[in-house]
Amino acid sequence: MVNKTPQVLTIAGMDSSGGAGVSADLKTFAAQGVYGANVIVALTAQNTMGVQQVSMTSPSMIHAQLKSVVDDLKISAVKSGMLGDVPTVEAVAEFLQQADFGDYILDPVMVAKGGAHLLSDEAIVAIKSSLIPLATLITPNMPEAEVLSGSNITNHEDVMQSASKIQQLGVENVLLKGGHASGKDVYDYILLADGSHFWLKSSRVDTIRTHGTGDTISAAITARLALGDDMKKAIIYAKAYVDATIREGIDVGHGHGPLNHQARVADRHFPEVLENV
Numbered sequence: 696m697v698n699k700t701p702q703v704l705t706i707a708g709m710d711s712s713g714g715a716g717v718s719a720d721l722k723t724f725a726a727q728g729v730y731g732a733n734v735i736v737a738l739t740a741q742n743t744m745g746v747q748q749v750s751m752t753s754p755s756m757i758h759a760q761l762k763s764v765v766d767d768l769k770i771s772a773v774k775s776g777m778l779g780d781v782p783t784v785e786a787v788a789e790f791l792q793q794a795d796f797g798d799y800i801l802d803p804v805m806v807a808k809g810g811a812h813l814l815s816d817e818a819i820v821a822i823k824s825s826l827i828p829l830a831t832l833i834t835p836n837m838p839e840a841e842v843l844s845g846s847n848i849t850n851h852e853d854v855m856q857s858a859s860k861i862q863q864l865g866v867e868n869v870l871l872k873g874g875h876a877s878g879k880d881v882y883d884y885i886l887l888a889d890g891s892h893f894w895l896k897s898s899r900v901d902t903i904r905t906h907g908t909g910d911t912i913s914a915a916i917t918a919r920l921a922l923g924d925d926m927k928k929a930i931i932y933a934k935a936y937v938d939a940t941i942r943e944g945i946d947v948g949h950g951h952g953p954l955n956h957q958a959r960v961a962d963r964h965f966p967e968v969l970e971n972v
């Protein structure tokens with residue numbers, strides 16, 4: 696019997712050490728039970744200690760990959776990760792405007808955990824004007840949210856205001872990730888299309904093995920939406936999954952190690968859902 700597995704797509708960069716980018720996305724898709732296709736916009740020579748070299752894919756090759764996928768597969772949700780430069784953002788935006796890939800999850804990857812810049816300043820402007828208005832959900836971490844909203848974040852009130860400013864750029868839903876803050880708990884903030892909002896609270900794992908957490912949560916949300924979850928349920932489940940992958944860590948590399956994508960989600964991994972913090 697042929698199984699009707701949902702098909703999803705990631706448009707992102709390759710990380711040679713397998714922890715972030717397309718590799719993290721495909722492992723996450725497999726763990727959620729969806730079929731993952733991939734359009735590679737950049738190759739990175741990278742490991743858990745940093746990014747050593749980047750080589751961008753030509754816009755025509757990006758277009759060709761997207762066309763090959765759309766001509767054959769039935770994609771029901773798509774995410775983008777590292778996009779790198781203006782020609783890449785423009786090639787992706789042009790295609791997403793025409794193709795029906797379902798929900799679009801935009802992870803505005805700017806800087807790798809090791810500090811390498813993965814997006815040019817001009818490309819940030821292009822993302823704001825061309826991609827944000829196409830997205831169902833954007834998933835900035837705190838430094839990315841500060842750049843996109845043009846405001847500093849020092850407390851929970853700032854997080855809420857920053858998310859609201861980002862939503863006003865034209866995206867329906869905003870997940871502002873709290874991994875970069877300090878404290879014994881992590882707070883992610885979600886502002887939904889209907890104006891409702893909530894926080895997800897979980898205890899912070901004391902580890903530097905967090906390479907690819909942002910890719911993993913956005914890929915898990917993409918998968919859960921393709922499986923039929925509504926946005927709130929998809930985000931809560933994806934948060935539980937990324938939490939499990941950090942908590943049940945593996946010993947790989949000498950720096951910001953990758954996650955354990957084979958970790959199983961159990962009830963104890965679900966975050967607290969709070970209206971106010």
Ligand SMILES: Nc1ncnc2c1ncn2[C@@H]1O[C@H](COP(=O)(O)OP(=O)(O)OP(=O)(O)O)[C@@H](O)[C@H]1O
Nearest residue numbers: 836872873874875881899900905906907908909910
């Ligand atoms: N030490 C930690 N313990 C528990 N949860 C964490 C930790 N660090 C990050 N997270 C969770 O991981 C998810 C990703 O958050 P984060 O802010 O790290 O994103 P990111 O910076 O985009 O990740 P990356 O750049 O590594 O891809 C969020 O749900 C966040 O709460």
Ligand SMILES: Cc1ncc(COP(=O)(O)O)c(N)n1
Nearest residue numbers: 708715716777807808906907
């Ligand atoms: C190809 C690629 N995509 C995304 C990231 C961000 O992940 P992180 O911030 O954990 O380094 C990365 N390092 N490399």
